[in-house]
Amino acid sequence: xxxxxNTEALLKVxxxxxxxxxxxxxxxxxxxxxxxxxxxxxxxxxxxxTTILKTISGVMDPERGQVNFDGHDIQRMSPxxxxxxxxxxxxxxxEVFPFxxxxxxxxxxxxxxxxxxxxxxxxxxxxxxxPRLKERQHQRAGQMSGGEQQxxxxxxxxxxxxxxxxxxxxxxxxxxxxxxxIFDIVRRIxxxxxxxILLVEQNAHIALKTADYGYIIEVGRIVLEDTCARxxxxxxxxxxxxxxxxxGVRGRRRWKRKKLWR
Amino acid sequence: MQDAARILQLVINGSxxxxxxxxxxxxxxLIYKATEMVNFAQGDIMMLGxxxxxxxxxxxxxxxxxxxxxxxGATALFGYLLDVLILRRVIGQPQFQVVMLTxxxxxxFRAAAGIGWGYDSxxxxxxxxNKVVRAGGLVLGQDNLSIIAxxxxxxxxxxVFFSRTRLGIAMQASSQNQLAAYYMGIPVxxxxxxxxxxxxxxxxxxxxxxxxxxxxxxxxGGIGIKAFAAAVLGGFGSxxxxxxxxxxxxxxxxxxxxxxxxxTQDVTSNVVLLAVLVLRPQGLFGQTIRKxx
Numbered sequence: 001x002x003x004x005x006n007t008e009a010l011l012k013v014x015x016x017x018x019x020x021x022x023x024x025x026x027x028x029x030x031x032x033x034x035x036x037x038x039x040x041x042x043x044x045x046x047x048x049x050t051t052i053l054k055t056i057s058g059v060m061d062p063e064r065g066q067v068n069f070d071g072h073d074i075q076r077m078s079p080x081x082x083x084x085x086x087x088x089x090x091x092x093x094x095e096v097f098p099f100x101x102x103x104x105x106x107x108x109x110x111x112x113x114x115x116x117x118x119x120x121x122x123x124x125x126x127x128x129x130x131p132r133l134k135e136r137q138h139q140r141a142g143q144m145s146g147g148e149q150q151x152x153x154x155x156x157x158x159x160x161x162x163x164x165x166x167x168x169x170x171x172x173x174x175x176x177x178x179x180x181x182i183f184d185i186v187r188r189i190x191x192x193x194x195x196x197i198l199l200v201e202q203n204a205h206i207a208l209k210t211a212d213y214g215y216i217i218e219v220g221r222i223v224l225e226d227t228c229a230r231x232x233x234x235x236x237x238x239x240x241x242x243x244x245x246x247x248g249v250r251g252r253r254r255w256k257r258k259k260l261w262r
Numbered sequence: 263m264q265d266a267a268r269i270l271q272l273v274i275n276g277s278x279x280x281x282x283x284x285x286x287x288x289x290x291x292l293i294y295k296a297t298e299m300v301n302f303a304q305g306d307i308m309m310l311g312x313x314x315x316x317x318x319x320x321x322x323x324x325x326x327x328x329x330x331x332x333x334x335g336a337t338a339l340f341g342y343l344l345d346v347l348i349l350r351r352v353i354g355q356p357q358f359q360v361v362m363l364t365x366x367x368x369x370x371f372r373a374a375a376g377i378g379w380g381y382d383s384x385x386x387x388x389x390x391x392n393k394v395v396r397a398g399g400l401v402l403g404q405d406n407l408s409i410i411a412x413x414x415x416x417x418x419x420x421x422v423f424f425s426r427t428r429l430g431i432a433m434q435a436s437s438q439n440q441l442a443a444y445y446m447g448i449p450v451x452x453x454x455x456x457x458x459x460x461x462x463x464x465x466x467x468x469x470x471x472x473x474x475x476x477x478x479x480x481x482x483g484g485i486g487i488k489a490f491a492a493a494v495l496g497g498f499g500s501x502x503x504x505x506x507x508x509x510x511x512x513x514x515x516x517x518x519x520x521x522x523x524x525x526t527q528d529v530t531s532n533v534v535l536l537a538v539l540v541l542r543p544q545g546l547f548g549q550t551i552r553k554x555x
Contacts, residue, residue: 057445083447095442097435107428108435112447160447 009068010035010196011056011087011164016065016075018048018055025051027220028065033164033196038187040199040211040228042241048220049200050092053166056198057089058082070163084112088162092169092200094149096156098142102133105141105152109159119159126155129185147178154182158189164196165189171203179203183210204241208232216241267399272516278406278475280512281413285468286489287496287504288420289461295437295499296457297353299360303368304465305486310371311337311466312478313379320386334466341462345455353454368483376480383477391474405474412471416464417505424501433457491535497545506546510534 011033018026026048033039041049054060056067058079067075074082083089088109097105106126110119127134130151136144141152150170157165167186171179183206190197201207208214208228216224216237224231231237238244289304301307314336318329348367352360385391393404424430436443436453443450469478476482492511496503511531519527538546 059441059444079444080447080449083445089445091442091445095439095445097438097442099438100431100435104431104435108432108443108446108448111428111432156446 008034010037010070011198012066012068013052013056014066014068016052016055016062016067018051018060018062020051025220026055026062029217029220029222030065031215031222031225033198035163035196036190036194037213038190038197038199038211040201040207040214041217042201042204042207042214043217044202046219047217049217050168051220052217053089053091053168053198053200056082057087057166080112083160086161086163087166088157088160088164089166090153090157090168090170092172094146094153096141096149096152099140101138102141102144102152103137105156106133106159109156110161112160118161122159122161126158129189130155146173147175147182150174150178150182154186154189158193158195162195164198167197167199169200169202171201171206179206186210204237208237208242264399268520269517271400271402272520273513274400274402274410275406276513276516277509278409278512279515280492280509281409281505282468282472282508283485283489283492283511284505284508285413285416285464285471286486287493287508288501289465289468290490290493291496291499291501291504292457292461292464294493296433296454297349298357299349299353300357300364301349301461302361302364302486302490303371303483304461305483305489306368306371306375307337307341307462307483308465308469308472308486309375309478309480309483310340310469311462312469312473312482313375314466315470315473316379316384316386316478320384326388330470333470334463337466337469338459338463341465342455342459344462345458349458350451350455368486372480372483379480381480383479385473385477388474403475409471409475412467413505416467420460420464420501429453429456488531491531495535495538495545497548500545500547503545503547 009032013029013031015028015030016026017024017028029048029052031039031041041052043049051060055062055075058074058077058081061076065075066073069085069087072085074085097108100108106123110122113119127137132148133151133155136148141149144152154167154170170182170186174182186197186199187210189195199207199211208231211228214226214228214231215222216231232242286304286308289307290301293299293301311333315330315333318324318332319326322329324332349363352363388405390404390408395402395404395407424434432443432448433453433456435446436448436450440450443453469482472482488511489508492507493504494507495510496505496507511534514530514534515527518530522530
């Protein structure tokens, strides 16, 4: 049934609820990613953004709800099988293999593939996006700077030829210039390769500029969703996520303003 | 001159013993790096490997090389199943549970070997038994030399496997970051089982190489304790460290057995271990890297 209704969405997450032991981290989240789209999930620390990605990629199992990818239910599948269906995950905090070289890290990204020639081509493509990695291809990943590791984490995920790329906080701990560079390349990857991207970010500014569609999540619930252009226009988003301070009617900032969605 | 030759001979014999410690230590390290479990049954798996070789070579009358190969394969399969059936379930449990479980498994293996093969020391004929090589003033047993040569060959094979093959690199990757390995589509659980198979196979090689020097018996796994000291000495978690640690323990034992009063031989390995841990707590080859944020 659901396959017929959702022919368009590449990824359809419906009403998932995920727990850490007795603590409920996600309280019924639904979202969709369509082919070729960049979708972002925004929210504060501990809102449950990373948990959503972990639930999609199979590291955590939802208690309830479905994750449908490319017409198949993938919830409670083990992460390596999910990856083989075409979802590659660039995790929060990079998680590169510290004692392997850059080259070997990329080889591992293509572990599930057996088309040697195309793997070599894709590796050149990654070096094209991030020339810094080519310079350091024989260096151990653990010895590189945070920005270089982030480039490696994204490239390593690309090496799996994903249909959907999950990016978890690519801006974490990077300088503003590097953040801009990395997001430029994320956009290029999306356009040139046609890869759909689900982007989780705390840096709402750059995420809204990069993505097509956005979800706002607070304490495990989605409270708002819209196209990024419209989200950027909303007063609540401006005030609470983009940090723009409007002068109130009475000439000073309202400190105890209630958000509209509460 | 006489003295120099004697010392050299002791060093070579000590290295041979040390290679055995090193191989068993290697088994500890491989499993620890991958799953953070310390397998105290490692020495007993070596014992089982020795008995398997005895069965193939002495009981079934196979050619030495074929029998040895089959014994290594059988022990590796045993290690694989051990992980699939039992140890996979305790990953992530507190270290103490794992220690108790593997110690208990060691007892079971010893008892099973005693029931199956008896409690007497046994031996099978190898191409190296009771042959010596004379070079200069040295008289070296071929059995000891075969241990050193076998260890070198095995290390070469393992080095090439871990650094050049896709599966080998995937094993390193799974050891370094299990979660990321899953994200790469590496089937981490079966990779870990294969690591158990390799370390059981390495233990079997140690048992087979050791058999012409000291006979096979149910309690030969006791050298697991010295091998454990060797692994810690090398910096638990380092593969070259395990081998170097093993050789240091072996050589120190031989030299102290000759030059120091009787009885000191058995404690010297632990004295060396304590000295190293005081001076260099991470061990000789301890790998540390800080995660960048």
